[in-house]
Amino acid sequence: MKITHEIKDNTITISLDGELDASSSVLLDEELSNPSIMKYSKILVDCAKLNYISSAGLGVFISHLQRFEDSQIKLIFYNMQEKVKNVFEILGLDLLMTIVSTYDEAMTVANE
């Protein structure tokens, strides 16, 4: 799992590259637990190269979502592969989280 980020104004874009399982999700959890992330108002997650997610990966997002919402931070997923989106759908998370198709859509939702 490779995690990179890009910062522009009040938006941080996190790109996930690889497989998010019980072993690698610790890295993502560290990234989202870093107090400095709370200074952004938008967190965009680029899932283009995310080839796999298990419950451990979903659990990381589930465990941080409320904290972001309480601080009016928008968490938006985009470029998600169908098979990965399907895993969110199995638990109904697609209805509780914001998942859009493209970067442009993500920016539109972020700026609403």
Next chain:
Amino acid sequence: MNNSIRISCSKKNLKTIREFVTQYLSQYELSDIVLNQIVLAVDEISANLIIHANQEDASKFMELAIERLNGQLLFEISDNGISFQHSNYKEPDIEEHIRIGKKGGVGIAIVNRIMDKVEFTSRNGRNICRLYKTVF
């Protein structure tokens, strides 16, 4: 085709399990989504065995065997760790997990939703989880 694999109880070996299942299933024409779901279900059970039943003790082992039974695939995952108490299992309330920021506890729910039948048995210290999926 080799249909079983034995790995030590380290989370790093989950990738090996996933690759093994993917390789085995490559002989069938499954869609990307179904293939990923099956790999995921086996990964979830394996992760539970490694982390909870065997406390990531790399000196312990778990096994996976895959069989085709008529129109179904059977995944048999076994270990000698602490057995899973299915009777204590409760379906998670995802919205509650979000409210309280809970990280775990949704893996078995995923497996139940993907597989047609999920069985847990324990005998003489050996635990076997059987996952059945109709794909043909």
